[in-house]
Amino acid sequence: MHSANYRRLLRTPGAAAFFLPASLGRVGVAMTGLSIVWLVHGRTGAFGAAGLVSGAFAVSEALGAPQLARLVDRFGQTRVLPPALLAHAAAVAVLGYLVAADAPGALLVLGGAAAGASVPQLGAMSAARWAALLRTDRAAELPTAFALESVTNAVGYLVGPATVSALAAAGHPMAGTALAASLSVAGGLALAAQRDSAPAPATDCAARTRGDGSVPRGPVLVLVGLNLAIGVYFGAMQVSVAAFTVDHGAPGAAAPVFAVSNCGGLLAGWLYGLRRWRAAPAAQLPAASGVLLFGTLLLFTAGSPCGLGMVVFLTGAAIPPLLTLFNVLTESSVHPSVLTQAFSWLGSAGAAGSAAAAALSGWAIDSRGPHGGFALGAGAAAATTLLSLAGLRLLRVPKRRPAATRPTPD
Known part of the structure; x- marks a missing residue:
């Protein structure tokens, strides 16, 4: 077998249109946590404060991701994703303002938590689209699609942190945070615009009552x-x-x-x-x-x-x-x-x-x-x-x- 497997997947109608924007946005997601570390450290000079803020970001993302995903399953990606992205952009902007204004550490932690809670779960949404696209008559190709997702995730975590670290080393930690948020929001909005490949929202309450949706x-x-x-x-x-x-x-x-x-x-x-x-x-x-x-x-x-x-x-x-x-x-x-x-x-x-x-x-x-x-x-x-x-x-x-x-x- 050769890379024609991947080419065949991406030539599936609608596949590249959602996969590429999601991949771009995931680079931004991969950058965000480390960009916050460099942003706070660049202003305070203390890794302790940076660790607290990034820790609040990570914990908040871990707790908030399933809740955001529940809304996505209930109402659909194209309805939930745009307001979630707006909230994320606003939270990152507020955090940047707080850092620039030398706000107290408690406010910085709250800002980091708000940014984490609103991180767009683009990887989960992209994987769900692959499942919806292939489940009917090409289910055997799902492992290949998920392998492609895994490779893309690895690329994001290779390129993203390296980019934000280079910007921080050059004395521009705020630019790294802004770039991370911009990539996440731009990729997410482009993904939300692809309505045809979005999984149908779970509006069948009867199915949920029977337990099919558990x-x-x-x-x-x-x-x-x-x-x-x-x-x-x-x-x-x-x-x-x-x-x-x-x-x-x-x-x-x-x-x-x-x-x-x-x-x-x-x-x-x-x-x-x-x-x-x-x-x-x-x-x-x-x-x-x-x-x-x-x-x-x-x-x-x-x-x-x-x-x-x-x-x-x-x-x-x-x-x-x-x-x-x-x-x-x-x-x-x-x-x-x-x-x-x-x-x-x-x-x-x-x-x-x-x-x-x-x-x-x-x-x-x-x-x-x-x-x-x-x-x-x-x-x-x-x-x-x-x-x-x-x-x-x-x-x-x-x-x-x-x-x-x-x-x-x-």
Whole structure:
């Protein structure tokens, strides 16, 4: 199989028209959290204050994303997204004003929380559109579509933070925040303008009464737990890799090591989506998580930043297939009327795990050095593997439901 798979997907009527704007907006979303760190630090000179504001942003986004997604499922993307984007732009502008005005720290935290609560969930909305577009007669291509989403997400988190860091290093942290918000809003508005590919809003109250629109507790709880564990892995690695390079007298090597990990992820995600796998998605999960666990155990053997780079190439390569499988299993486990909510819950779990691990790994590193942080990451990978095995029966893809009504402009 070759990249014609991806070209065929994007040539599907309406696909490129929603996928490209969503991808652009997700670069802005990937920039926003770090841009706030640089913005607050550039004005206050204190990473402590910057951490509090960015932490409020992250927690608020994790709590607010499922609520925004619920509105999207209920009323439709094209109705909910424009006012949500307006609220996000206003919140970021207010935060910028507060920083420029040297407002008290409490107000800055509130401003960060407001910006986080209104972050547009463009990844979940794009994934929901792929599901609506392909579910009827091209369901076998959904893994490829979700792999493309995973690759795009990795590109966003590779390009976005690097761009905002470069602007901050050049003395323009406010420009980084403004650029992040502009990309998010522009991409979101362009996505909202594509009405034909938007999933139909869940207005069938009778179906909800029968329970067809409920989120199955077992499968979704397993997937939320898996995303929580992956979030812990990410949070632990972010701090541990930096600590490792500092411990070896090469703090500047952290950025190349992260770049190597991201490149491994990009390559693996791209290749994974090119193949039609015979094994069921639930059966693939333990294999992919086992690769991640094996890679995290190899972290303890790394004796230099170069050696660490070779190991994180492997661990980075395990992540996109896992994220793709999470989306595939979520789409097959929930009713279309709550799909955006389900995707958002996965993202929120990952964000919560990452935030918690960032704090825990700092304590572990202070106590036991970089290997303490690696141990936390290895524990998260082990939990992912065990949960994948334990959830095999729950995550078994059921017989596909009859296709939902073709999306209509909302």
